[in-house]
Amino acid sequence: MADIIHFHRVSHRYDGGPQIISDVSFTLGKGEMAFLTGPSGAGKSTLLRLTALLARATAGQVVVEGKNLADIKRSQIPAFRRQIGVIFQNPSLLNERTVFDNVALPLLIRGHSGDDIGRRVRAALDAVGLLPKEKAFPLTLSGGEQQRVGIARAVVAKPPLLLADEPTGNLDPQLAMDVMALFMRFNEVGVSVLVATHAISLISRLPHRVIHIEKGTLEERRKAELMDKTHDFS
Amino acid sequence: MTSAKPAKPGPKRVAHQPSWLEKMTxxxxxxxxxxxxxxxxxxxxxxxxxxxxxxxxxxxxxxxxxxxxxxxxxxxLQGSLRASLFLNDDVSAERGAELAHDITRRPGVSSARYISREQALEEFRTFSGFGEALDILKDNPLPATIVVTPSAKQPQARTEALLKDLGTLPEVAQAKLDEKWLxxxxxxxxxxxxxxxxxxxxxxxxxxxxxxxxxxxxxxxxxxxxxxxxxxxxxxxxxxxxxxxxxxxxxxxxxxxxxxxxxxxxxxxxxxxxxxxxxxxxxxxxxxxxxxxxxxxxxxxxxxxxxxxxxxxxxxxxxxxxxx
Structure with missing residues (x-):
């Protein structure tokens, strides 16, 4: 299986700051779904930022979809980002636009026609169970619903890769499970998914690979260990 | 979250791809x-x-x-510009009026009006405000004048040529176009x-x-x-x-x-x-x-x-x- 994400001995520090991640290597296969875990500040977000070219590695190589990100010029970044759906803990919706218009954004920038946009947006909203809310404004929705609007926006243009940063951080366990199930459904239709989360108890029941990062370095864990750790905490 | 397969790729994908121009528009x-x-x-x-x-x-x-x-x-204003022909003092009033009449018939002239020395003195007395100063003088210092209005529609050069022409008439002492202020x-x-x-x-x-x-x-x-x-x-x-x-x-x-x-x-x-x-x-x-x-x-x-x-x-x- 070809890799969709390949990190080779990647380090990163923000300008003048301490090293956030150092010498990290890992891969995510095409069509694979994996979880990225670790305590807050361990470098999970930075790893996702490097993947979406929101930051550049200070050392090492990041290859996404066969492209070395160091070779992507500033002017090519938009085209690169259109291949990736990104989801945050804070869904960062545009509050003065309806749910429909928020989800339509990625299609608008790609120049889809009006009919096409309507069809695809409704399909995406249907997938996250928010079709009846298409005319609502984000601030009238619950946290979980907002998060799902963000997910619909990330998947509406069918990118081959989904990155999610703490997508369940604000949600209660049941809603969090729903969101994870949603990601798994996207994964089933061929989308590669990388989810950063510290909801270890939630993902321990899932069959996917777990990449653990601590103090900027990486270790792959078996779920049993994670379970032990959860028990330690509880 | 009720529906089955999310964002399904495959045959349902819309075939029509808009052209670059359509997209731009x-x-x-x-x-x-x-x-x-x-x-x-x-x-x-x-x-x-x-x-x-x-x-x-x-x-x-x-x-x-x-x-x-x-x-x-x-x-x-240039169109209605007027030229003044100052006549020699020995030209009689009759000759002056006749000359004005002749000039009127020349091409490029719209009208010409004879003003005798006496009329000039009267006009000056009326309009200048120096009437009393004139009384001191023994003689009338003003020359007789023919005021020529060139026709409006001719270029500046023609007007100047006309004026030069009129200046050579034996009765005319001096021809002057009032264009300085313009x-x-x-x-x-x-x-x-x-x-x-x-x-x-x-x-x-x-x-x-x-x-x-x-x-x-x-x-x-x-x-x-x-x-x-x-x-x-x-x-x-x-x-x-x-x-x-x-x-x-x-x-x-x-x-x-x-x-x-x-x-x-x-x-x-x-x-x-x-x-x-x-x-x-x-x-x-x-x-x-x-x-x-x-x-x-x-x-x-x-x-x-x-x-x-x-x-x-x-x-x-x-x-x-x-x-x-």
Whole structure:
């Protein structure tokens, strides 16, 4: 299986700051779904930022979809980002636009026609169970619903890769499970998914690979260990 | 979350791929309607900005109209320009009147009127206010004159040639065209025109700054939106487009307002201008902005609006990066 994400001995520090991640290597296969875990500040977000070219590695190589990100010029970044759906803990919706218009954004920038946009947006909203809310404004929705609007926006243009940063951080366990199930459904239709989360108890029941990062370095864990750790905490 | 397969790829995908041109047209139509409705949602702010631009553009446009009118008035006065032929003192009144009659029939002459020495003295006494000073003199110092009005529609050179011709008549001591003050008027107009150009340059810069600053604030207000746009991979041209159109609309409304302001100013000046022209025996009426000038004001508004927006966008947009 070809890799969709390949990190080779990647380090990163923000300008003048301490090293956030150092010498990290890992891969995510095409069509694979994996979880990225670790305590807050361990470098999970930075790893996702490097993947979406929101930051550049200070050392090492990041290859996404066969492209070395160091070779992507500033002017090519938009085209690169259109291949990736990104989801945050804070869904960062545009509050003065309806749910429909928020989800339509990625299609608008790609120049889809009006009919096409309507069809695809409704399909995406249907997938996250928010079709009846298409005319609502984000601030009238619950946290979980907002998060799902963000997910619909990330998947509406069918990118081959989904990155999610703490997508369940604000949600209660049941809603969090729903969101994870949603990601798994996207994964089933061929989308590669990388989810950063510290909801270890939630993902321990899932069959996917777990990449653990601590103090900027990486270790792959078996779920049993994670379970032990959860028990330690509880 | 009820439905089965999310965002299913496959045969349902729509086959029609819009061409580049269709996409471009569609993008622009969306940007145009989007920006227009955004501006319409805050009409006061939009109108205020447009008014600032309008007044700034109206100033040079109005001055330019004024200069054009004065130039035209000068031209029309030149048409009714009069030459004075001062006759030798030994020419009799009868001969003078006869000569005037002859001159009238020459080509290029509209009319010629004989003024005898006595008439000249009377006119001078009446109009100059130096009547009493004249009484001191023993003799009448004024020569007899034939006032020649060249026909209006001939070029300056023909008029001058005619005058030179008339100057060689044996009865004529001196021929004089009263054009000095006209030449002065043209020199002043030239000076004013240059000053208007300079003012226009400075005010164009002012329009750029007004639009640039308005767009900069607009960018600041929509920072979140721009971050999201960049995050989902919107091309820079796509993010730029609405701001550039907004600048265009400001410039366009500013241009329209400038034309209206100048037109209103001209209309309020028509009556006094007609009176003034009447005093000079001129038929000239005050002209508003010519079609060319109005087109120029529109073009300046549009161009400066776009340029101001482009300036703001290229300075501020690149510094906004999505933060997660």
């Amino acid at each position: 569609q993008d622009h139509v969306r940007a145009i309607s989007g920006t227009l409705s955004a501006l319409a949602r805050r009409p006061i702010g939009t109108l205020l900005t447009a008014f600032v631009i309008g007044i700034t553009l109206a100033l040079p446009a109005g001055l330019n109209t004024l200069v054009a009118n004065l130039g035209q008035a000068g031209d029309s 030449q002065r008027l043209y020199a002043i107009l030239d000076l004013v025109q240059r000053a208007v150009m300079m003012i226009a340059g400075a005010l164009a810069l002012a329009v750029l700054i007004v639009v640039g600053n308005t767009i900069r604030l607009d960018i600041e207000n929509r920072r979140d939106e721009i971050e999201v746009m960049k995050l989902i991979g919107a091309p820079n041209s796509y993010i730029r487009r609405p701001f550039l159109y907004t600048g265009l609309w400001y410039g366009l409304t500013g241009g329209i307002l400038a034309c209206l302001l100048v037109q209103a100013g001209v209309m309020s000046l028509v009556q006094p201008a007609r009176q003034l022209a009447g005093l000079y025996d001129s038929q000239a009426t005050l002209q508003g902005l010519s079609l060319n000038a109005a087109a120029g004001v529109f073009a300046a508004g549009l161009g400066l609006g776009w340029l101001g927006a482009f300036w703001a966008v290229s300075r501020h947009l690149r510094h906004i990066e999505p933060a997660i």
